[in-house]
Amino acid sequence: MADVPFKLYPRGFLGAMLEGRIEKKTEMRETGLGWRFANAVVMRNQNEIDHSHPDVERLYSQYINRAPNCTSFEFKRDVLKTALTAFGTPLFDFWYRMQFKSPASGSLHREFLEDTLHFIQEGRRNVSLETWGSLLNGEEGRQGSDQISLYAEEFFGITSGGVHRYPSNRQLTEVIQRWCSKPNGLEDLLCTMHLLFGKD
Numbered sequence: 001m002a003d004v005p006f007k008l009y010p011r012g013f014l015g016a017m018l019e020g021r022i023e024k025k026t027e028m029r030e031t032g033l034g035w036r037f038a039n040a041v042v043m044r045n046q047n048e049i050d051h052s053h054p055d056v057e058r059l060y061s062q063y064i065n066r067a068p069n070c071t072s073f074e075f076k077r078d079v080l081k082t083a084l085t086a087f088g089t090p091l092f093d094f095w096y097r098m099q100f101k102s103p104a105s106g107s108l109h110r111e112f113l114e115d116t117l118h119f120i121q122e123g124r125r126n127v128s129l130e131t132w133g134s135l136l137n138g139e140e141g142r143q144g145s146d147q148i149s150l151y152a153e154e155f156f157g158i159t160s161g162g163v164h165r166y167p168s169n170r171q172l173t174e175v176i177q178r179w180c181s182k183p184n185g186l187e188d189l190l191c192t193m194h195l196l197f198g199k200d
Contacts, residue, residue, distance in 0.1 A: 006088050010051050010200040011136045012104025014095070016088030018053065053197040055082040060194040063187070079190050083176050086197050092175040093156045100146045108135055110149075116192055117155045120175060123182035129191045137200055 006014035059079055062070055069075045087095045099105055099113055112132050119125050153160050157168040169175050180186050 006098060008102065008104065009053070009197045011195060012102055012106070012109055013196045014088070014098050014102050015053065015197045016086050052199040053082075053086050053193075056086055056190075056193045056197045057199060059190060060198055063190055076186060079186060080176065080180070083189055083193060084172065086193055087172055090172050091170055092172045093170045095172070096152065096156070097146075097148065100148065112136060112195070114149055114151055117152060119182065119185075119188055119192075120169070120179045121155060123185070125188075129188070129195065133195055136195060 005017045007017045009015055055078075059075070059082060062075065067075075084090075089095050096113065099109065102109070111127075112135075115125050115127055115132070148156075148158075152158075154165065155169055157165040159165050169178070176189065179189050182188070
């Protein structure tokens with residue numbers, strides 16, 4: 001599982017590698033008869049083109065612009081489908097631990113992740129997502145240890161310090177279901193994905 005590839009997103013979190021995309025490229029080339037336009041179809045690495053996750057940004061843009069479809073079943077389904085792929089692994093506990101290995105993982109990143117666990121578990125945050133958006137960036141630099149908090153150990157049911165716990169919240173599908181069961185849970189999920197995988 002350690003060889004799962006992750007992409008570093010603008011605010012310093014790790015997530016799914018993106019598929020390449022085909023683009024039409026037009027350039028001017030000099031020929032023996034002068035300059036001419038030449039068209040070529042090239043495969044571009046999506047990870048080099050756009051640093052954010054395009055589906056997350058598309059859905060977030062629709063949400064903040066109050067697009068008419070934001071209350072539709074299709075929009076909600078798209079948010080859930082995007083969430084299932086954007087984290088880059090079906091194991092939420094693995095994704096969570098990998099964040100501590102990010103080259104940009106700092107104390108604010110850890111606090112945001114723990115605040116997210118609070119929402120998933122209790123349906124509330126200690127700090128609003130708008131405030132987190134102004135605090136988080138990818139330039140904090142690697143700080144701190146790889147040790148997760150006691151709250152995270154309890155959330156994931158990790159046995160430690162002589163306390164035996166039953167593993168929980170490991171599967172991404174299970175976590176997303178709990179997340180969305182909270183009041184405004186789907187909105188919190190989408191806005192959190194924007195902070196994790198969107199533009200800064």
